Amino acid sequence: MAVVKRVVPLGVNYGISLSKLGGINNVAINVPAASLLVNRSQCIADGYNFKFYSLYSSKSSAHYKFDYRQMSQMVKLDSKRAFLVDTLAMVRRLEAQGVPSKQAEAITSAITEVLNGSLENIANSFVSLAEMQKSDLVQEANLSKFKSLLQNSQENHLSLLQHETEKFRNDIEKVRTELRYEIDKLTAGQRLDLNLERGSIRDELAKQSTGTTYLTNKLDREIHAMRAQLEAGKYEVIKYCIGSLVSISAVGLAVLRLYA
Structure with missing residues (x-):
């Protein structure tokens, strides 16, 4: 006791x-x-x-x-x-x-x-001291058990939070990687399309430049040909005019001789 x-x-x-x-x-x-x-x-x-x-x-x-x-x-x-x-x-x-x-x-x-x-x-x-000590021991045991349960619960909750945080971090990193890949893919596609459009426009411009040069040369040839034809026609007109004048003059002289 x-x-x-x-x-x-x-x-x-x-x-x-x-x-x-x-x-x-x-x-x-x-x-x-x-x-x-x-x-x-x-x-x-x-x-x-x-x-x-x-x-x-x-x-x-x-x-x-x-x-x-x-x-x-x-x-x-x-x-x-x-x-x-x-x-x-x-x-x-x-x-x-x-x-x-x-x-x-x-x-x-x-x-x-x-x-x-x-x-x-x-x-x-x-209350007797034995009962008080027994109650104290029970309370200490319950308190120790409660502390242990609380500590375990906190550790489990902290571990769960860390796991969820790590999972969210991995998901965010995955989404970021996919977004970066999609952005790079879209940028590369747009760059390729832009280069293709630029090449197509350059080809069209080259074709148009070639056609314009051809038309210019053809027009120049046509102009030169028309000039040559005009010169030839001019000489023919002058020649016909001179012949006509000589003929008219001869006819006139002949008529004058007849009536003289």
Whole structure:
């Protein structure tokens, strides 16, 4: 059984006044007690070895004094619970105040029963150290389990987030690569089409230039031919004009000769 220290306050100025108890008449007993301190350091199944510390106030002194006593008697209420009371010192004190021995023992037994009942009620109101330690251990185990679960949950959540982040990063990189490939492909296609159009336009311009040159040369030849024809026609006209003039002149001269 664990070590348990329990302080039972009975009141500094509180006294138990017994006027008629066990056939005692005109006897008043005041038992001043500040508190009782029980140190249950050793507990054996069939026997107890307890040390009792009592704190009491003296009529001749204004201060409290600690009194360490080895218990001289053990009184049992039942077979399950034992309470230690220094009955011998209490009986001696009552006898010193003029109380008969039997009455002193009866008073001591009654006070012991009252203290036993009070301590039992107080003991029932509190939790034992073993139960408290057990509850603390359970709470610590639950807290440790909760911390472990929380840490595992955080690690799993963090791992899941990292996995999702890596997946998103890979998807973004894949989309970026595909987009870059499509842009390069579109740029190359447009460049090829532009080069083809440029070559086609150059070929058309070359064809048009060749046709224009051919037409120019042909036109020049036609012009030269027309000039030659005009020159030839001119000479023919002059020749015919001269012949016509000579003929007309001859005819005129002939006519003049006839009429002359």
